[in-house]
Amino acid sequence: MELKKIGELITSNRILLGPGPSNYDPRVMKAMTSPLISHLDPEIYSILDETIELLKYLFKTKNEVTLPMSGTGTAGGETAFTNVIEEGDKAIVCLNGFFSERNVEMIERCGGEVIRIDAEWGKPIDIEEVEKTLRENPDVKVLSMTHGETSTGVFTPLKEVGKFCSQTPTLFVVDAVPTLGGMDVDVDGWNIDICYSGTQKCLSAPPAMAPITFNQKAIDVIKNRKTKIQTLYLDAIELMRHWGKERKYHHTLPIVMIYALREALRIIYEEGLEERFKRHEEISQLLKTHLTEMGFKLFAQEGYRLPMLTSVEIPEGFNEKVIRTKLLNEYNIEIGGGFGKLAGKLLRVGLMGYSCSKRNVYYLISALKEIMS
């Protein structure tokens, strides 16, 4: 590559209907162009406070330790596990897709020992099996569950497990990366001890930050650690000393991304959570109806289908890669394909945050009809 030839940045104007990132509201872009101030400027503190308040609203929590970590969704998962798991700790991991599989890896890298609860990809986790496994393993430190599996389009209900878990010393750790801001995630009501997400899905901010919340039960576990957390960067308590009242320097915060997140959260607050969930539900239903009428078979088990991520099997005689490439090159629409063992077998359509609109559904359906006719 000749350096002189690296020209102006030009990207296509994509309609982002994949498994994330989603498009963001022009208001978010406008917020990003606000003058840069420093992470220690007195003006930053109200911005941090307001971002935390808006996050608490979104997570439906009163948890004091609620903040966006300076990394993308994967950093959220790693923050959750690395803050509580020590060498030799046991963790139950519920697995029904690519992202829950990753939790095993993250816990093992922290030195944890994993007890697996597997469900078929496309199906939710068996709640009774979770409760049984928890009863049989009272010394388990963490129960990890993925609320919505972006790789398959399935969600697992959390309320019952949370209630059961709250009567034990085990921490209920929930991955809400695709679901937060698109369907109900009731952290306090469902007794979730640690919950993390990402900014680039139903929050519709650029990918860069990982909102996370810890309740007192989780904080007590962290405070009773025998060893120091392996990471300084993702040490949530230390970072909270900057985000919280103490205002102690931890690292240079990604200010522009905080501007973006704050504006995205304001938009969510203005719409209202119930209205927003209803929009995701209704527009997703519109998409699912049209895709079914076209001959696609919905992949996720009925009753457990995510609103923000619809997975369908490809009808006989069509090639997934060809469909996706034409959508991208001829219509500027991005959707997702299958992951791992589902590669080539699925289309995955995201309707997240700002991207979740009737206009996008109708354009996508029309484009698909043209391509497949």
Added chain:
Amino acid sequence: MELKKIGELITSNRILLGPGPSNYDPRVMKAMTSPLISHLDPEIYSILDETIELLKYLFKTKNEVTLPMSGTGTAGGETAFTNVIEEGDKAIVCLNGFFSERNVEMIERCGGEVIRIDAEWGKPIDIEEVEKTLRENPDVKVLSMTHGETSTGVFTPLKEVGKFCSQTPTLFVVDAVPTLGGMDVDVDGWNIDICYSGTQKCLSAPPAMAPITFNQKAIDVIKNRKTKIQTLYLDAIELMRHWGKERKYHHTLPIVMIYALREALRIIYEEGLEERFKRHEEISQLLKTHLTEMGFKLFAQEGYRLPMLTSVEIPEGFNEKVIRTKLLNEYNIEIGGGFGKLAGKLLRVGLMGYSCSKRNVYYLISALKEIMS
């Protein structure tokens, strides 16, 4: 806080002459407003390739594993240490300020044992002592050195140490957070094995990413680890599988921040490294001359003064906090104060990247004269 009262984002238009972040060129803001594409869009790959090529130019390296990590400068340090340090590994850490002190903490959190080489704050590290300590401890895995100490304004020359280190199995790990893009950082020429930086100082992009480079000696050490790296998010080799030819998903990259970084790097390339270093040197000299004439005493030892960060002692009878507050509130200029044991005793003025201009120096000097007269 009442959520309804969280209004539009309004920030002051600061002139950022603190220890970072610096202001960025309007071209960087323009690049950030490019339409968002996904981390798996075919269009992203040339953007990643070009960013890597520009980073190699800046680091003066041919290292294949060169990329910006998805975190700020602190994440760069943590990436360096966590990828190579295992439980019980020995590391020599050279200390002469706040940021080198942090390296001790990061290494210890990885399970490493630290041998300290201390120098007085404001003075460079004694090179002979480093070589002697290395000779006495041939089993040391890492030698950690901070090129420029943002907390004091001092740099330590790297070339000799790198040459000596290259004849041993020890890895020479360099923090170039404030120096990269503002003074010479010759990774290959100086035998640096791992070098990391941040985007928000002399690169003049927003804070969010940590450029890092690993040479073959470092990669071999990583490949011969007995245990898995504790982190998935900062596992540089795994992440390189996305940034490199394999194009394998690792995590959702902070696309908008990559847009910003790529443009900031293009600006650096257009200016030319030698021209850029000369600009930092000359404009810094202008500032130092004026400050000295005003009665400030330069804090850092002569011959080892950073161009991009000038630290001065406060003349008798003046209050550091008052000066900084007036500069901020009445002139919209941010500069830094002292850190830790130097709190209240220093002013620290950054002239980094786009912020490093005659205009800013003259405005700052005039403002200081008004305040102190």
